[in-house]
Amino acid sequence: MDDYPMLNLFWTMLVFFLWIMWLFLLFKIITDIFRSHELGGWAKAGWLILVLILPFLGVLLYLIFRGPAMAEHDIKDAQDRERAFRSYVRDAANSPDAGTGGPGTRSSHADDLAKLSDLKDRGALTDEEYQRAKAKLLA
Known part of the structure; x- marks a missing residue:
């Protein structure tokens, strides 16, 4: 270990970490x-060639000129995933088969209510949706 001092080891780890971060970026x-819909084919090809x-230089220029659009794409994708999940x-929750594992395997109402309560607690269901599904289960 004498031929590779601790400071050199730290420096090597730092450079490696920065290189990995740059690859992720x-x-x-x-x-x-x-995934950018506002860029045409030639613009996409140009940015790709530059990067x-x-x-x-290409990564820095892309972050400078297109950084806000990247954030908007991420937000839109997250909203789309959330909308699809909901x-x-x-x-x-509203399907007539809710709570069944197939023909003849009806789970108990208590299990169904517990699942609905869990979905409501996690924020996947609004209070109105929860009450409607609960009323349907108890009817």
């Missing part, structure tokens, strides 16, 4: 280029 930018040919939960 590069992949994030490349995926953002392809791949001059990686450090729709799935709503459909599952």
Whole structure:
């Protein structure tokens, strides 16, 4: 260990960490280029060539010029996933088969109510949706 001092080890770890972070950023930018609907084909090709040919400069320029759009894409994707999840939960809670594992395997009302309560506690169901599903179960 004498031929590789502790400070050199720390420096190597720092450089390696920064390199890995830069790779993550590069992949994030490349995926953002392809999912961006406001960029045309030539603009996407131009950004991709810039990012791949001059990686450090390309990444910095992309962050400067397209950084706010990247954040908007992330927010929109998160909202779309949340909307799809809520729709799935709503459909599952309101379906006539809710709580059944198949023909003839009806679970108890207590289990169904516990599942609904859990969904409401996690914020997947609104109070109105919870009350409607609960009334349907108890009817």
